[in-house]
Structure formats: structure tokens, C-alpha cells
Amino acid sequence: MDFDEFLREQLGPLTRFAGVLTADAHLAQDLTQDALVRAHARWGRIGRMDRPDLYVRRMITNGFLSWRRLLSVRSTRTVPDIGEFSRATTPDPATRLADRDQVSALLATLPRRQRAVVVLRFYEGLTDTEIAAILGCAAGTVRSHLSRALAELRTQVHPVEVTEP
Structure with missing residues (x-):
């Protein structure tokens, strides 16, 4: 497969993957562009691999986990309270968008490696072995990362109330 064909097939999925990973469309485009x-430059070797898309996903993930991008990723997002809007009797198409924003906000609270594991598992549908290969x-x-991440997400979705004796 030549590089142009790879781009036609994979540019959209790679950019979406980076978007879910970073929760920032601009950073996702930057990461994808840098990786591509x-x-x-190394397509002669990468193009001969069985799954060059996994290798490029690893490049994107490494770029995301890189300390050089730490400051650009450390932005916080606020998610509006949708309680009033969720009481509507007819399904609201914006609910899907609100859910996506809530998931993005929850993912943003996780450490970067845990976030990468959650995205690779549940968004990309990769196995432990494939994720391990991407993360090295x-x-x-x-x-372990997945277990800790899910435990943290559970506490944020369903916080445990502590009652004083």
C-alpha cells in the first residue's frame, strides 16, 4: 500500500482517534499531522507492516503522552448542566452531543496513560496485547491502567457520599 492510499483510508479514523484521545480538535489535528x-519519511519500512495503521496510532499516542505537549493538553473544560434540558419528553438530538461532552470531560480528568488505554480499548476496540504494543x-x-481508570471514572460518575458518625 502506498502512502497516498493509506491517507485516503486512514486520515479520518486517525484524526477521530486523536480527537477522542485529546478532547481537543486542534491538538488532534496537530498530533495526526506530526505523526503522518x-x-x-519512513513509509518504506512502515508501509510493509501488516498493520501500518496501528503503528501510526502508536505514533499519535506517543505524541500525546510526550512531555513536550503536556502544557498544551492541560486545559480544563466545563460541561454545562443539562439537567433542565434532559427532562424533555421527546428525544433531543443534542443529548448525544451532551453525552459526548460529558465523556470528554471525564476522560480529561484521567492521567494521560490511563486516558490513552481507555480510548484505545473502548473507542478503537483494541486488545490488551495491541494496546501494550502501542504503549510499549x-x-x-x-x-492495571484500565482498572484504575475505570475505578476513577466510576467514583466521578457515582460519587460515594461519606456520612460522619
Whole structure:
């Protein structure tokens, strides 16, 4: 597969993956563009791989996890209270968007590696072994990150109320 064909097939999915990972469309485009520029320079080797898309996803993930981008990713987003709007009797098409914003806000609270594991598992549908290959760690580490991330997300979605004795 040549690079132009790869771009036609994978540019959209790679950009969406980066968008879910970063919760920032501009940063997602930057990460994807940087990874594709580096991949193009090495396409002779990358293009011969069984799954060059996984390799480029690894490049995007590494760019996201890179310390050089730490400051640009550390922005907080507020999610508007949709309580009043959710009481409507007919389904509101904006509900899907509100849910997406809420998920993005929840993902933004996770440490970057945990966020990467959650996105790779649930958005990309990858296995522990594939995620471990992308992150360059053991499959057990992937399971550990996922377990901690899900535990943290559960506490944020359903906070435990502490009553004083």
C-alpha cells in the first residue's frame, strides 16, 4: 500500500482517534499531522507492516503522552448542566452531543496513560496485547491502567457520599 492510499483510508479514523484521545480538535489535528509527516519519511519500512495503521496510532499516542505537549493538553473544560434540558419528553438530538461532552470531560480528568488505554480499548476496540504494543508496555500494565481508570471514572460518575458518625 502506498502512502497516498493509506491517507485516503486512514486520515479520518486517525484524526477521530486523536480527537477522542485529546478532547481537543486542534491538538488532534496537530498530533495526526506530526505523526503522518514522520510516517511519510519512513513509509518504506512502515508501509510493509501488516498493520501500518496501528503503528501510526502508536505514533499519535506517543505524541500525546510526550512531555513536550503536556502544557498544551492541560486545559480544563466545563460541561454545562443539562439537567433542565434532559427532562424533555421527546428525544433531543443534542443529548448525544451532551453525552459526548460529558465523556470528554471525564476522560480529561484521567492521567494521560490511563486516558490513552481507555480510548484505545473502548473507542478503537483494541486488545490488551495491541494496546501494550502501542504503549510499549506489558499487557498486565494495560490491564492495571484500565482498572484504575475505570475505578476513577466510576467514583466521578457515582460519587460515594461519606456520612460522619
